[in-house]
Amino acid sequence: MRSEIDETPDALARILANRDAIVEVAEQIKSADPRFVLLAARGTSDHAALYAKYLIEVLWQKPCGLVSPSTTTLYEARPDMSDVLLLSVSQSGGSPDLSEVTKVAAEQGALTVAVTNTPDSPMNRAAKLGIDIHAGPELAVAATKSYTAQLLSLYLLIDAIRGGDGSDAVRIPELARFTLDSTATEVAEAVQRYRFVGRMVTTGRGYSWATAAEGALKLAETSYLTARTYSGADLLHGPVAAVDDQTAVLAVCSAGRGGQAMPEVVNRVRDRGGDVLAVGSATSDVSAHLRIGTPECAEELSPILEILPVQRLALGLSLVRGGDPDNPRGLSKVTKTR
Template sequence: MTSSDGGKHMAAEIAEQPAVLGGLLARRAEITSVAERVRDRRPRFALLAARGSSDHAALYAKYLIEVLLQLPAGLVSPSTTTLYGAQPDLAGVLLVSVSQSGGSPDLLEVTESARRRGALTIAVTNTPGSPLEQAAELAVDIGAGTELAVAATKTYSATLLALYLLVDAVRGGRGEHAAGLAELAAQTLDGSAAAVAEAVRRYRFVERVITTGRGYSAATAAEAALKLAETSYLAARAYSGADLLHGPVAAVDEETAVLAVTSAGHGGAAMREVLDVVRQRGADVLALGSAADTVPAALRIPVPETAEEVAPILEVLPAQRLALGLALARGGDPDHPRGLRKVTRTR
């Protein structure tokens, strides 16, 4: 921490996450009751509406729905409703609107419109009684408590867990893979501290970062890029490992740092070819995840191994700490990033 104590809110909220996750797990029955309503309606496919960090959580939920429920799922473009007035038939559709504040006008309008057109609507939010929660038929409270830092940390990981518990309960699961996540989150924060500090020293002066992952971990790569951009003002871009090889890899060179999310499972295994290519182009690779030790990299940040479907809940924790550390090392205050407010209102 700097002498001016910059970033104190972000640091505190990162540290709160094991307790927040534990509290959410203790309320799993509330989420199960929502899941039962979904199961009774037997949706034919799912749509997810979100912005910012919540959009990355929605991407994670898209993988969960398609893999665990075997339902097609897509991310909504809110402007098709708010700007163009599209009114598709949504009978038999599940719409999940994800918003930490529950106050974004575009997500509110999308949710209201979808409900009128026959969708089963669920609001996943950190603000009980918010306009979004009132607009939706069902609601899941992530229960992360007030978040003072502009950069979302505890609300993001809690949203991931809430979405996992919801989807798992819809398929009839009992949250077995999530049961120990509070303890594992504490282990992740403690066990990765030295590696994160070394990464801060190594990348303090870097200006161009690519973050990449596959499968469930694509959401972590997207969230890591956002955190680096909004707190450290880095030119950070996120790509799935597959998309990176389809053109953007041409921009990778010796001046590029690559944050590669590689956890045990199909997604992590698919990243090996990607990292072979970027290493050949001279990139400096930082591997993060439970499979980080299995891939070529200049530095590695370890994460305890879990079922692949819940790995993003742990992966993001050291990525948040990295963004915090780099922001402070570069002379910034991540609690007050320039030009940003806690709640962004778009239409």
């Protein structure tokens, strides 16, 4: 897991070097002119899909939703998918439910695109078009570099569809390396501060909610923490009542409209006694007990950088708590669900 996190900048550079292949897919999507976009994913990839949902609705301004695969696989629903774009996102492309959703969507009229790290996977074979995220082999069960590779690939796809040239992302590999190099001390401090914590709430707004969601999953699967994620708005609609002085709160706060909504959220959880760790490029704007800053970039690209210290936090907590982050108990690299 450690080495694969460290490989992230190189993986991001490979994606940018292969941007032309993503642009070709984008051109075919533009020609189809879908009226609606659906996203199908599980686990870590589901958080990449959540990120893509914000990209699609904000940058492309198309309505977008997340698929419930069981409506197809268990309940055998067959809705009319004419003029719909289905993006299926998976590291392995090997989960039977996602392959079936992709296949059925194509049969029902959708334009289907597989976004995977395994171009010869069953999901790719079920889709009309495919995007290789170029993360390279990922051996640790906990996905790290494949997640950030999914984020950048999805960004470049939506950016190309809207007519962008990808220029805002050119420095992302460099900024990712800087983030890894510059946050090591703060991450180590956070590991010591939270090594005995029993539960954690993660929260963010806008694009950064995907980071909060993925952070909760990483902490749960590697460190065996009871971790729950909420958007900052949803947290204030009830769950904040459960925060107390035994609760750690990971608040993702980066420059942009999402980050501007976070000071109110952080103040509320602090009032409840929560111990706040703020991560992102706008941590100085919130009242936190500990901060891990990341470089500022375009808001829609910030999740690629935000997640890096969170991945390292999960790694560090797992190790000091006696876990095996490469092989968490009860998990395998490819989860086959239906």
